[in-house]
Amino acid sequence: MTSYAPIRPGGSLILAWQTKGRKVLIVGGGQVAAGRIVSVKEADAQVTLICPEKGLCHEVKHRIHVDKVVNWVDRWFQDSDLDQHYDMVLTAIDDHEESLRIGQICRERRIPVNVADVPSMCDFYFMSQHRDGPLQIAVSTNGQGPKLANMIRQKIASSLPQGIGETVRRMGALRAKVRQWDPEISNSGPRMRWVTKLCEDWGWSGMARLNNLSQDEEKDMYTSLQKAYETGEVPPVDTVLPEEKSA
């Protein structure tokens, strides 16, 4: 009988939430709010932040007045703020009772909410994140050890090959080419098998060589790869890329 991996309950569902253009409300203006602004703006959301001026830390002021990436409302939170149809609410305030209350209203209205000081009131937790272009690596300890998550993330980040974010970007471009060569929806199987084989045959070091290609070299590579794709073969990396320049 086939045996499958056992299901291990108790984790979080880790997703890459697409928040481009979505409306996010941040309540509070201290250092935690400053971190939230960076996280959601890097994911292209639209941010409204509610906090009286006297509560704003230096970084939050910078995001409001210099970067101009935040719609700022200069007052305390009031319940009618939630009539604005937010897609997500993040509270980062130093008033525990008020945190709980805002979290509760969001729950009632089914708005996904993160309450920085009350893990049990969070629909989702933030993670410790490493970002390099399109590559994002995030670590969660599910509330057990946020500082430890930060240290684990740093250890992982320091072990990554140099330029890996650019390699990911170049592979994205290569995959888009394959779809251009063979756009039929029904050819998904052959497309996926070919791209998978290329990743495996070329390996880390082969794919990393994509990073240094000039536009002309890239064009020649695509010409060779397209011919090979039509035969279903993946050519060895040395036959389609120029010799590595010694540093």
Ligand SMILES: C[C@@]1(CC(=O)O)c2cc3[nH]c(cc4nc(cc5[nH]c(cc(n2)[C@H]1CCC(=O)O)[C@@](C)(CC(=O)O)[C@@H]5CCC(=O)O)C(CC(=O)O)=C4CCC(=O)O)c(CCC(=O)O)c3CC(=O)O
């Ligand atoms: C549950 C969660 C909810 C949420 O915030 O989403 C939560 C909750 C709480 N954090 C607290 C404390 C600290 N948080 C940090 C740092 C981070 N906290 C983050 C996430 C999370 N924090 C979620 C769980 C994530 C997970 O477990 O993996 C990170 C990963 C992401 C981010 O916030 O962006 C970010 C690192 C980012 C990075 O470095 O990349 C530090 C260290 C520092 O500030 O340098 C400390 C002090 C040291 C320590 O406690 O470890 C306290 C107060 C406890 C108290 O009063 O004693 C609470 C409330 C509680 O636990 O009750």
Ligand SMILES: NC(=O)C1=CN([C@@H]2O[C@H](COP(=O)(O)OP(=O)(O)OC[C@H]3O[C@@H](n4cnc5c(N)ncnc54)[C@H](O)[C@@H]3O)[C@@H](O)[C@H]2O)C=CC1
């Ligand atoms: N999840 C996490 O990663 C962490 C969470 N925390 C918790 O997050 C919370 C915020 O931390 P910090 O930014 O360091 O605090 P802080 O004290 O620097 O800032 C709190 C902010 O909330 C504002 N505020 C308070 N009540 C408000 C209301 N009703 N409406 C609008 N604004 C209001 C204050 O004016 C101030 O700007 C704290 O409760 C802290 O325990 C702290 C560290 C890490």
